[in-house]
Amino acid sequence: MSLSEFESRARAWVVENVARLGFDRVDDPYDVAVFHDLGFDEEKALLDQHRVWQKVKLEAGYGALDWPEEFGGAGLGADVAEAFSRIENDHCPLRPHELFSVTMHLIAPTIRLLGTDGQKREFLPAMLRGDLLACQLFSEPEAGSDLANVGTRAVRDGDDWVITGQKVWTSGAQFADWGELIARTDPDQPKHAGMTAFLIPLDAPGVEIRPIRQMSGGSSFNEVFLDRVRIPDSLRLGGIGKGWSVALTTLAFEREGGSNSANVGGQFDQLLATARTLGRDTDPRVRELLARVYLRQKLAQVDVLRDRQAREADAAPTAVGSVRKIQWVDKLAAVSEAARIILGRDLVADTGVPGTFGWNAHVLGAPGYSIAGGSDEIQRNIVAERLLGLPAEVRVDRGVTWREARARAAAATA
Template sequence: MESDDMRDFAAEARRFLDAHVAKAPDRTAVTWGEGDDSMAYFSSLPPEEEREFVQRAREWQRIRYENGFGWITGPVEYGGRGLTPVHDLLYDAVESEYDVADTGVLSVIGLGMIGPTILAHAQPHIRDRWLPAMYRGDAIACQLFSEPGAGSDLASVATRAVREGHDWVLNGQKVWTSVAQHSQIGLALTRTNSDAPKHRGITAFLVPMDTPGVEVRPLRQMTGGADFNEVFLTDVRIPDDHRLGEVDGGWTVALTTLMNERATVGSEGVGPVGAALSPDHLSALMRATWTWDDRALRARLAELLVDALATEHLNARALRKLRGGVAPGPEMSVSKLMYGQNLTRAAHFVSDVLGPRIIADTGQWGTYAWTELLLATPALRILGGTEEIMKNILAERVLGLPKEPVTTAAKEVRS
């Protein structure tokens, strides 16, 4: 049962939203052939439009922050409300009813993953400098983790950090870095002790992205956009006070970030991606393409929607635990795994429904637009931890299965 506190908080949120934005159109109703038929997961906007998109996100985040909704769970001294994760989820549910700017460019990585890591591991003056700036929308943060030779195996990072007096000098390359082109700060994992076991020789740093020697290069995707980047670090000098945690203790810092990542990347969204798992939208597509009578396709649709519904209930279970003051268990890892799989299956299902219309633009509404999601599906199975890594985590840490044997050749490669 919803408490008086929750009802009062929801009412406060609605008063704030009513004063600043309009109600959103009904996203559940499907009128075939009307509205925007985009099914993009990643942005493919021209640079000028993308800059405007980011600016709108910053402005809405600033309005949230100034009215007490920018960091609902954050400490009061940094502009937060000091409330619970349930309050945060409740606000998200209320805000979904309104037509607000998409703040994912700030919130998914920066506010959802790096902000909590700075709070947990940074020195006080660094927290004072960056946390209000991030949650006010003034600063965007990126995650400088993956490398060409160390994707999901983060313990194998090769970017070097060498101590020189009160500074550290960083050299290396990071890759698949989302929103680096918009970021003012990055969280980097570096190798500081090559003689220690690989998990114990890593140190984490905050890297101001305007530091000399930091170069961001866009990576063009199949979808036409460039959400990801490669970042080159050449003799980048970072003060020691920008170090997070202990020297060679960066793995603990990385785990803090990854725990928040699992919770951030793990539920189907609204908007175009939400429509990919909407019974109304998918059945309307089948009727418009004269495939509704295909029993095999309808059976596949039913299986897909059942799995999507199961994932939705899994997220609801995690929410119930939060309401009861209990941290979720493996739900977030399972949900993250299902998130990519459900959307991938949806894209492949629609490609079978559409046939050639998904690769040739006939001008028909709601058909060729699906190619944007189809081309994004390989990334959905990689971002936030590959499916293989997630399955290993669930097998070993949840089901208690033995670890996979490591061959001598694999050990040599990892060393």
């Protein structure tokens, strides 16, 4: 069938099944938060609804439109998947949840590319059904932007690995079933060479998850502590010492999908409505800031089109994803600046005027995305080196083993 015929059928199916499942539309025109502020039970209920919706979609052929048929997908093109996503955004009232996005768009594709046949059989069908959710166990207290500095240790013990360490800023870990973990397996190799990736069950003995309360109110992120967690070698993802390549694969999918988050937080229309409500829409400074937001929102739409073209051409993820991430973060910052100027002191106090105090959640949450998914500084380094061909940043630890680099850093701070 033609794309327009597909869209008509898909739209009718989504509308019918959203009504059948009883998903109530809860759109809040004043919801401009970057991170949600849900209680544990509310957040779990939202994820349960996403699980149901994903299973219903998959059974009807809509759950994995651009995945190969051998893995349970429909084997259709990116244009079809993109069309369904637009329809779903318009007609399905479920609020998005990052854990579902990480599972479906980051970890599942990584397993599809790098996993063993056994791992693909075990994980991919369950992930595509929504039965199994997985988080990223990458960042650590001393390995954030410098991800290759991870210190969580995995030691071989016969056919098993014993893992000890700490991860932090893990989105959705308190609800995840599994995690994709990067650990140090050889401290006597340079830091990029001594890491290995694993798939780890988060209900294993020795795993402790502690939610982190954010200043914007929610608890999206977590600390994850691993105390001699034992897993079989069959859960190793990729080769021993190849963890950096696995991490880069997952991060490439993350940056490739950055425009999927283009609608997170406040939008131009909401800012304009707020300015008009307060009578600030004729202020020259406010109009200048609104124009800046409008332009960056249009750039985000261009990003979506570029993503679609790249997927249609079956192109591998590239450093262009870092450009998109920088542009998107800049748009969030532009929205926050406009909200501060429009609202003034009303930003920090609920005066009862509809649509005003809600901007406080955006301003508090937006800075988080200048760090999440790789800091702005890291993204600019990637663009400079991989797109512009500029010299690589000087690294004093080049060729030095991870153990020696850690010793030098400890001596320098002593």
